[in-house]
Amino acid sequence: AQKVTQAQTEISVVEKEDVTLDCVYETRDTTYYLFWYKQPPSGELVFLIRRNSFDEQNEISGRYSWNFQKSTSSFNFTITASQVVDSAVYFCALRSLVYGGATNKLIFGTGTLLAVQP
Amino acid sequence: GAGVSQSPSNKVTEKGKDVELRCDPISGHTALYWYRQRLGQGLEFLIYFQGNSAPDKSGLPSDRFSAERTGESVSTLTIQRTQQEDSAVYLCASSPGLWDTQYFGPGTRLTVL
Numbered sequence: 586a587q588k589v590t591q592a593q594t595e596i597s598v599v600e601k602e603d604v605t606l607d608c609v610y611e612t613r614d615t616t617y618y619l620f621w622y623k624q625p626p627s628g629e630l631v632f633l634i635r636r637n638s639f640d641e642q643n644e645i646s647g648r649y650s651w652n653f654q655k656s657t658s659s660f661n662f663t664i665t666a667s668q669v670v671d672s673a674v675y676f677c678a679l680r681s682l683v684y685g686g687a688t689n690k691l692i693f694g695t696g697t698l699l700a701v702q703p
Numbered sequence: 704g705a706g707v708s709q710s711p712s713n714k715v716t717e718k719g720k721d722v723e724l725r726c727d728p729i730s731g732h733t734a735l736y737w738y739r740q741r742l743g744q745g746l747e748f749l750i751y752f753q754g755n756s757a758p759d760k761s762g763l764p765s766d767r768f769s770a771e772r773t774g775e776s777v778s779t780l781t782i783q784r785t786q787q788e789d790s791a792v793y794l795c796a797s798s799p800g801l802w803d804t805q806y807f808g809p810g811t812r813l814t815v816l
Contacts, residue, residue, distance in 0.1 A: 618802075620804070622807070630796075631807075632804055632805075632806060635804050676745060682802065689734070689736075690748035690762065691738075691746070691805060692748075693746040695744055
């Protein structure tokens with residue numbers, strides 16, 4: 586079975602605080618991709634990052650950083666010095682590459698609503 | 704360049720009516736996906752198209768749901784005899800190829816009264 590769990594339903598922080606959004610995944614495949622998407626109030630999903638299962642290097646992009654740990658099946662997302670514009674729902678997603686199969690769907694977690702207060 | 708576009712942005716319909724939702728993928732993207740997002744929930748996969756291959760319909764919830772795509776262009780998702788539980792945001796995404804990152808449109812919010 587493939588599953589993505591985002592245990593944090595809602596998080597509220599004050600501007601300039603750091604915040605980490607948790608993502609835990611399950612898959613039997615050895616080759617897979619993990620994603621984070623941002624969904625602001627406008628509704629459109631914005632792609633943030635994609636990692637493949639063979640690359641466990643952490644990544645930093647400006648105030649965003651991602652910590653991928655296969656040993657704990659986690660792909661956590663940290664926003665440093667949060668800003669009001671970071672307020673959105675954040676989704677973690679999994680795509681497994683099933684050899685010989687036809688599936689290419691993304692398996693999404695239920696999302697974490699981040700509210701950054703001024 | 705232009706992103707994925709969807710129309711209408713909002714659709715209100717009465718129970719039992721049929722609806723058609725449209726998706727225009729990013730030009731040149733061969734793969735197209737439909738997802739459904741119920742209120743407060745994550746996205747559920749419905750169907751995807753890749754070039755001229757047979758579509759993966761494994762996520763369609765019932766035979767009231769169908770989708771078509773002509774070549775590598777526009778796709779329409781049709782829901783027949785709508786039910787109140789069909790109320791959701793329907794999101795379309797496209798990607799350059801089968802294993803590439805999916806880029807999403809703004810969605811169509813469907814409300815079935």
